[in-house]
Each structure stands twice: as C-alpha cells, then as structure tokens.
Amino acid sequence: MKKQLVILLSVILFLGSCKKDSSETESPNVQLDEDLENTLIAASDGNGLDHFILPNSNEFNKIPQDPLNPITTEKVNLGKMLYHETGLAIDPMKELSMETYSCASCHFASAGFQAGRFQGIGEGGIGFGLNGEGRIKGSFYDGSEIDVQPIRTPTAMNGAYQKNMLWNGQFGGTGLNVGTETQWTEGTPIQTNHLGFEGLEVQAIAGLGVHRMDITTDFLERLPEYKTFLDATFPELPEAERYTKPTMGLAIAAYERTLLSNQAPFQKWLRGDELAMSDIEKEGAILFFGKANCSNCHNGPALNKMEFHAIGMKDLYECAEEVFKANADSKENLGRGGFTANSDDNYKFKTPQLYNLADSPFYGHGASFRSIRDVVVYKNNAIAENSNVPASQLSSEFTPLNLSDDEVNALTAFLEISLRDNDLKRYEPEMLPSGNCFPFNDPMAANELGCN
DSSP: OHHHHHHHHHHHHHHHHHOOOHHHHOOOOHHHHHHHHHHHHHHTTTOOGGGGOOOOTTOGGGSOOOTTSOOOHHHHHHHHHHHHOGGGOOSOSSGGGTTOOOGGGSSBGGGTSBOSSSSOOOTTEEOOTTTSTTOEEOTTSOTTTSOOOSSOOOOOTTGGGOSSBSTTOOBOSSGGGTTOGGGSOTTSGGGGGGGOOOHHHHHHHHHHHHTTOOOOHHHHHHOHHHHHHHHHHOTTSOHHHHSSHHHHHHHHHHHHTTOOOTTSHHHHHHTTOTTSSOHHHHHHHHHHHTTTOGGGTSBTTTTBOSOEEOOOOOOGGGOSSOOSSOOTTOGGGGBHHHHHOOGGGTTBEEOOOOTTGGGSOOBSTTOOBOSHHHHHHHHHHTOOSOTTSOGGGSOTTOSOOOOOHHHHHHHHHIIIIITOOSOGGGGSOSOOTTOOOSSOOSHHHHHHHTOO
C-alpha cells in the first residue's frame, strides 16, 4: 500500500510539473514587438512609448486637469458618489421620476461610460435590459418630454484629454472655444462657459441643470453624508457657495478625469507585458499607427485629438429605430458649425477617443454603424454615406486606406480587444448614501439590475 501511494504521488508530481502557466509556455513574437515599437516611435514624433501611456487613476500629477479645479482625493470620492447618485434627481418634469436617474444613466461603466443604446434616455425612460439596450420610453411621457439628446451619447472615458466637450465641442471656456464667446448665449447651458472652466467642468455643471438634478437643504438633511463630503472637499468656500451646482460639478469633473482605460491590453503592452496582446492585435496596431494612418487623427494616450473632421456619417434622425427630438433640422447635424455658426465648420465632428468601443455597439455621431468592423470598412472605402454633406466639406484624411480583408480584420481586433479595459466597474461606488439603485432607479430598471 505504501509503495502504491509513493507511485501515485510520483505520477501527480510528474503531471503537475508538465502543467505550466500559459505565460511560461507562450513567447512573444519578437519581430512583431520590435515592429510595433518602431511604428509607435514614428507615430509619436519620436517621443516613444510613453506618449501613449495613460496614467494610473490615482496619479493626479500625471492626469491633465483644469488649473481652476485641481484634482484631490476628496473631490474624486465625492464626485464618484454624485455622478451615480439617482437621489439628485429631485426636480424632474414629472414627480413619478423623482430619484430615478443620474449622470451615470447615459454614461455607465459596463457600457464603456456610454449609454448602451443608440440614444441615451434619462428622465422619462424605464428599464435597463442587460446593458442599457433595454431602456425604453415610459408610457407616462410623450416623445417631446423625455430627456434625450438628438445625437449619440459620447463616452465619459478618458475625458481628461479633451479641452472641449460634446461632439461639437461647445462646452469649455478655454481651448478651441476662445474666440467663440458670442455663441455663449445667456439663458442656455452654453453660458456656463463664462465661468472660465475647461470642458469637463463646464459640462458637469451645466449638465446638472439640463437634467434637473440638484441638492437642497432638505436633501442635505436627509443625506447628511453629502454635507460632510462637501465640507471636507471645499473647506475654503463659505457655506453659501459650498452646497451648489458649481461645487457639485467640479467634484464630478474631478472624478471623470480619473476615468482612464489604463488596464486595456494595449496599455499593458506599453508597460512591458509583451503577452498582453495577440499577434493579430499587434498586426492591427502596426496598421493603425502605420499604413492605415489612423494615428493622424487618433493619437496620444486617449487616441484622440482636439480636432473636428467631416467624414460623412449619417445623423441620428436617420436611425432605423425610433428616436426622439432628432430630425433633419437639428442643429446638432451640423457638428461644430452648429455651435460656432461658421459654415466652414459644418458637418465636422470631434475626433473621439477609442477605448472601450466594444462595450456599447453604436458608432458615429448618429449611431449609424453597429460594429467596429463596419466602421473600419467604411473608413477603408472612404465613401460618404450622408448625402447632406457636401464633398467640399469632407476631411482630407477621409481617403481610401487600401486595406485587404485580413488587414481590416487585424485592425478591428486591435480596436475591439487591445483597447478594451474589462474592469471599468472599479470606478463605481459599492453603494450610495441614498441606498438607491444606479445607474437607474425606476422600478423596472431596479428589478432588472437586481437591486430592489
């Protein structure tokens, strides 16, 4: 019996020694890694791999920030709560929507901080589905009353790398908006630009008003945790200025600046993990930063640029699905020109960041594409789909890429897989002081989210 036990243990040890961790049995394609590194160095104008690295979310000194709103731990922690707090919805159009929506309603983690559907719905919507796709208009609102925008909801990811926000860049009193002051119309959300903050801050402050969210004395008495948070975050402000939309917006913006896709495979590769990306993903990256010239417009840590280009994509009103408050006359269809009133800017939309696109499968300002590969094919062919856009307005960058099907597949793999941070839930609070469900708190959504 003892001899049999020894033999059995020997077999187990032998088998165990043969079973190695995959990272020990795999080896990177050295030539591919060298080619990718050289391609990145060229695409960074010689700055090297660091040019593309996103900082850790607690490395405040490395995160671009508004000098008028320095990032602090207290602001980020408060902003995280306020961003998700459905309890802030205390001034809805209809009382039955009280405390049912939040900033996160149209920008939540599992959808890559997008809406999870072709058109985000805040107040007036019900349900959630699996990932936001199941949200619909509630029967108690008509289409003119629900809280939507006539353009696809942009992501809140990596917003620290944008001076001006929204597809037309209208939010932000600095950057490219210097000189557009005549368009900062009093009585509209854009007047918030006069506060002098950058885009994220202006958007957060203005958005609280647009979406009818606020704090009141009753709110602070009911949820004294927020008073404590605000006191700790803004001790230098007199109390009359401490519990206001601007201070709430500044905290939310500070939190949004820490929403970085820094755990994506490409980011891991940049930091030295050569096995973080597959060979086809590396081939796609080489194409992205090389032959396909994607990095002409998508560069830097967030793979974006503060530029506006017309590439002839369709508008939201042309969606096959039912949309609200979007039509052929929507000024949002003009892109940057709809804000600046400069015809040279017509049909030009901001170059978006490219991380976590796979989490919300709707692409283009009008959600006219439903897969990343479709977008790659569209740009490869460079044939405008929107007949309203004059050829004279199309970007000089919108030219055929001459990629083969295999190259399209490789480029798609890089965009879908290498640029997807699969742990964005780390940016969510474990719970809210109100105890409410988020990102939605209407009965149907709460049930589907499992937080009743």
